[in-house]
Amino acid sequence: MSRSHYQTSYAEGRALLRTREQRLLYGALAAALVVAPFAIPTFYVGEASFIFIMCIASLGLMTLTGFTGQVSLGQAAFLGIGAYTHAQLLTLGLPLPLSLLAAAFTAGLAGLAVGLPAIRVSGLHLAVVTLAFAIVTEHVAGRWKSVTGGHSGLAVPDPVLFGFSLGGPLPFYFLCLAMLALVLWLLLNLMRSATGRAFVGVRDSEAAAQGLGIHVARTKVLAFVISAAVSGLAGALLAHQTQFITPESFGLALSLQLVLMVFIGGMGSLRGAIFGALLIGMLPSLISLAKPLLPSRIGSQFGLELFVYGAVLVFFVLLEPRGINGRWVRIRGALDEFPLRRRGGFRRQKAYMRSERG
Amino acid sequence: MGAFDSASLSQFVQLGLQGISTGAIYSLVALGLVLGYKATEVLNFAHGDVLMLSSFAAWYFIAEAGLSFWFALPLVVLLAALLCWLLEARVMRAIVGQPQFAGVMLTIGIGFMIRGGTSMVFGPDSRSYPTPWTGHATTLGGAIVADLNLVIIAAALGVTALLFVFLQRTALGVAIQASSQNQLASYLCGVRVKRLNSLVWAISGAIAALCGILLAPISLVDLSLWFVMLKALAALVLGGFGSVPGAILGGLLIGLIEQFSGVYLPDGFKDVMPYLVLIAVLVFFPRGLIGEAHGRRV
Amino acid sequence: MTALLSVRNIETWYGPVNAIRGISLEVRPGRIVAVLGANGAGKTTLLNTIAGVIDPAKGSIEFEGRRIDGRDADAVARAGVVLVPEGRQVFTFLSVLENLRMGAFARRRDPEAKRDIERVFEWFPRLRERQGQAAGLLSGGEQQMVAIGRAFMGRPRLLLLDEPSLGLSPLFTKEIFAIVQRIRSETNTAVLVVEQNAAIALATADDGYIVELGRIVAADSCARLRERDDVRDFYLGGAGGHAAPGAAQAARPQRRGASWR
Amino acid sequence: AGVSSGEIVLGTHLDLSGPAAITMPPIRNGLQMRVDEANEAGGIHGRKLRFVIEDNGSQPPQAVRVVDKLIRRDEVFALLCPFGSGPGVATVKKTVDAGVICFAPYGAAALIRKASGDSPLLFTANLHYDTTTAAGLKWTLAKLGSKKVGFIYQEGPFGDLVGKGVKEGLAAKGMALAAEAGYKVGDIDFSSQVARMRAAGVDLIVGATTTRETIAVAAEVKKLGWSGVNVLTASPGRAGTTLSIGKASVEGLYGIGGWRITPASAQGPALKRWSDSYRKRFNMEPDDVALVFYDYASWFMQGLQATGKDLTTAGLVKTLQASSFKGESSYETQRFKDNHVDPEWCRVEQVVDGQWLPRSEIIDPAKSSL
Amino acid sequence: MAFFEVDQLSLSFGGVRAVRDVSFEVAQGEVFAIIGPNGAGKTSVFNLITRVFDASAGSVRLLGREITGVARHDVVRHGIARTFQNIELFEGATVLDNLMLGRHCAPHGSLLAQLFDLPVVRRAETATREVVEDVIALLDLAPHRMSLVAGLPYGIRKIVELGRALVAGPKLLLLDEPASGLNPEETHELAHWIRDISDALGITVVMVEHDMSLVSAVADRVLVMEQGQVLTSGTPAEVQSDPRVIAAYLGA
């Protein structure tokens, strides 16, 4: 059966789910996600909530790095800002939805502040600016005791909606899932309209983008704001997950994890962001589950986790430098053309480094 | 006013000297990074881990195997160079032509592996070993500097001079710059690009090893030695990516800023001051203080 | 006379795209050979395959009797086959002079290299004026001069030129081809040139090949190719390369869909 | 949960891969050794112990996940000495809410207690850094007659707590802090912090520093040839490894000890046997930290044993609350008061000829009034 | 008042005076060509018009409105679109998205509306798509609509770039060497398109070109530059017979 599909209107061309198969597939996925928590052990429900939160954060960074081409090594700072704002506002008695919104908003403001230097600074320089920003933020969080509780941390009130606590594993699962769905829908909309295209335009050729009327500086800052706001939302949810937030929850390690997610997932694709969050988010648990299988001489070595973690990263980058999404697309392409596909399809040609300076 | 009486003057000199010697470490680490970047346009995030591994190797040869320092030094430098050569030839080469960031990710992964592996092999606890300069200090203009710090300054100067001459004056050095700008064209000119890249990585690894061996006696042989990479990164960007003098300047500046803000600013500023300065500088000099000319023609 | 370069039945793929589907050709010593073909026909791929920039999946390439297929581009260059690639590919941050010196990298200890730089400056006086400027800031045509000059600095025995006239003024296009002929007659360098400007290519070269869809569809001496009607129609713009004023008002030609993939 | 007819499941989470991994081997080995010994002796009332160790990387979010795993997947009965203030604070509520005992977490005990909502399921055996520091400092001030005190501290809960103690100790003498300087984990150079102390003209530096930084500060002071100053390190810097690594540079250093360090030459037969057994098991030299954690584990085992065949959480809590313990690493017998170890014995010691020698008496901070 | 005027325009890079006192006027609906030796400053003139560079002196006016001071991204809103000598396409996007981007200057709904995909956005998207489809039909790009730009042959990319500029709906179109890299047949076809653009769409075209066959075929007037200065101007036939132009540019 051929998968070709004829569109009969322009609107259909930009629909999110274009074919019957897609509708079926994603419908089934949604159903599975709704039913699953009732069928799996509670531990995995908690894990799933955590993965959803990471997906949201990863989507946020993807907007910035994958679509607009601005690498941020300090994304965890935005999560932190969101988390602290949320915890403080909840403590003051703000209702959950408003507080979540405010967390995103505050993080967005911080994104604006970081985005402004980004107008002038690009590439690795920008990456290090964001890193510096995150280090400073972490430092401030440790010192500004009246607001953040300093290193002793800050207790996060239970999420309560209309008098109903969402703190338990099941309700929290659905809260995270709903937030993920919302963020994904918003970003999908954004990416298929003018602003999303402008992001890509700024990434691929600033000169051409400018020539077409795109305000490059504003677009870059906007990407920062949106990315930071989404990350802030993720941070607020993460605060509930940990129930107690301290500055080191939002350090370099988290920032690096997020960068790894978008990269391993596949730059420039929202699907990639999700793939990446799934892999990188689950990796520590997978390693810890696999550890008892190892001979105890090796299993009890210090640094084993780190070593395996690194090895998996290396494996994935080498296997598919364009990310899991890249491989997904190619496999799907191969399936589509199955009987017609000729050999040589997966063979790699010689390649040459192309300078990204200038 | 008397703000500069002799006591505060000698304190000033002491801080300056100490700043320069700490900065020299950052510079030296940054130099290794610049070099790798110059040739292959990969920012090697595993650099700090190679440095850390080298210090463990040095500890092994000196404290465990009982070799003399002067024998262990070249040995470790050579081994680190070999390791980096192999990393380039066996791993990094596989992703040539992929976006710049693939290289960063790959080196982050390699860095984790090195750190995890070191801790698996040697155990994670810290340790130390003696050097010919341990425990000696020299008085310079009223300020006291550990001899080891002087050695590090000298090493930084020496490496800089060598690198500068190598990159600017030798055909091979120009070829390195050329291949980073346009690798394909470099191949077409008959440059053995692959070998050249491996060579550059090896040199960069050797520099990392040198840093590790000299730094470890000051701050102990320790898994967290790789952290120095973050400061070096800041130094690199402050000075301007891809520039040898920039790396030196950036490193020294960061060292000095840390020293002076540690004493003259309220507590708490010392750790963030270098980063605040970095952000401020980049807003005004987006390519760092002595960054390369830029601008693509359209 | 034996061939300097002989390409036998090569096939080249980019992932799933088969860009060359079995091409054989020969270049004899001291000859200028032109390759013509529509956009996307595979001309660049052909030159890149010969130069070792990409690997053929099948077939063999021999230069001076030795196999060069499957080798890296630098080894091929040192063997004496130098490519001026599509899109110029100058070293953007190096000066013009350094760019030229890089061309002679493989023979950097050769004292003749200095004299060769003089020679390049003689051919392209504009480069002498701009020798200290970063090559990335030159105009398009100036960069093309740098690329050709740099290739010559390698003292090749076979020079591969990919659309040398791209972006050059008419005067300069003529000069380039004159220079190509000079290089050939002064140094007996053979030249394999891919060119869109078929008129001048066929006028300069000795032998010609026509590539379509990754295959050779015609091979002959240039003199005879010029006489062929199909060549005149498709490659010489119907009237020797220069469309007459007002030709635009003529009926719109039907595009040959096949050559566009 | 976690108790079946043949097995008791215990868990912990340590930093096996993060910045604190350096200090983990003796901790893990000490705990593991005690658990193994119990199993070798046939288990506790016939139940074997299964000990699950997870990696928290010193990161709270990661810690939350592994604690979830320990509670929900491994269904542990208790957590034994999990590591880290941040991870402890972030996870303790979860732990006690799930009805799991948390015994002797290694980290800022007061903070963890607060985060637990003062749960009876939490037992803290780690000294409060603030109270012990205050007590040790008061003794030192009186003894050395220091006039101006400076403070070098690690950014984080540990530094904050010691700082609190320093300020209390000084306030008791009507003094104020002359200078303070923070550092971040991973800093390689302490010259600027020491320079700050020197610029302020202090004659006593208190360090909230761990092994590496304690050595670095002491070495920097020595390098400068600065003679009119003493260095006093709060608890974790006063360890055996400080001596073995720091060597000559830590001669003369003062430290506030929270446990007994017995030099090899002075070890009695029991301790010798323990050391030999440790060496054999782990193929490495035992140190004081390993012994401390071995002792914590022993205390816990003692509780399990005493609760009897019919092991329940409530039962164990009751037993522990009434228990007392003295191990090879304790200065004196201790028990739990409000679920925290009591008294918090501490002592000021000094490095002389490469050994920690006692300077003060054993102090009970709650009663110290010097 | 002329439709488009360039007046005494100058530009220098350090010591290099790339453009010196260049002036010319273009009438509405005209096809105007700029030729000249390599490095004469032709691309630089384009870059000055589209504000990539700041002019050292001189002014540019379209319909009497000064362009010299407007922001770079506003140039297109004044009705000027361009292509680039070395092709500046958005490599990571499809042909369709490249073309859709061409119409960024048209209204496309507020950010919030876009996030929630409100009807106003859908209508704007459809309107844009209609314009894009017209251009796709005009330039025969339909087979490539969904291809990634990165894998396309050079000739197609040139056309895509031309299309992207057209989608913006400019009054004045600047083409930098549109025929370079095209074979005579394709150049011939390009000539038709440029004529169509000028005649049917009423867009004024200024192009830099080295292929005299194209210039002769489509240009109404030609400006010749040399060393940053205007050498001469006139009809294609006049210019081609000017001995100075032959010496400096065409060759005997």
Ligand SMILES: Nc1ncnc2c1ncn2[C@@H]1O[C@H](COP(=O)(O)OP(=O)(O)OP(=O)(O)O)[C@@H](O)[C@H]1O
């Ligand atoms: N990197 C690539 N990836 C995929 N396909 C490619 C790649 N490079 C070229 N191709 C395809 O291979 C075929 C031949 O391309 P090639 O560049 O050799 O043509 P050409 O004859 O040189 O054309 P032109 O006249 O435009 O330079 C084309 O169909 C092109 O789309």
Ligand SMILES: Nc1ncnc2c1ncn2[C@@H]1O[C@H](COP(=O)(O)OP(=O)(O)OP(=O)(O)O)[C@@H](O)[C@H]1O
């Ligand atoms: N950014 C720059 N810095 C220094 N010189 C420059 C810069 N841009 C252009 N030039 C110089 O200005 C002159 C004019 O360049 P321009 O690109 O306008 O030429 P052109 O007429 O378009 O030539 P071509 O036909 O070869 O494209 C050239 O000599 C070039 O070297």
Ligand SMILES: [Mg+2]
């Ligand atoms: Mg080509």
Ligand SMILES: [Mg+2]
């Ligand atoms: Mg030009």
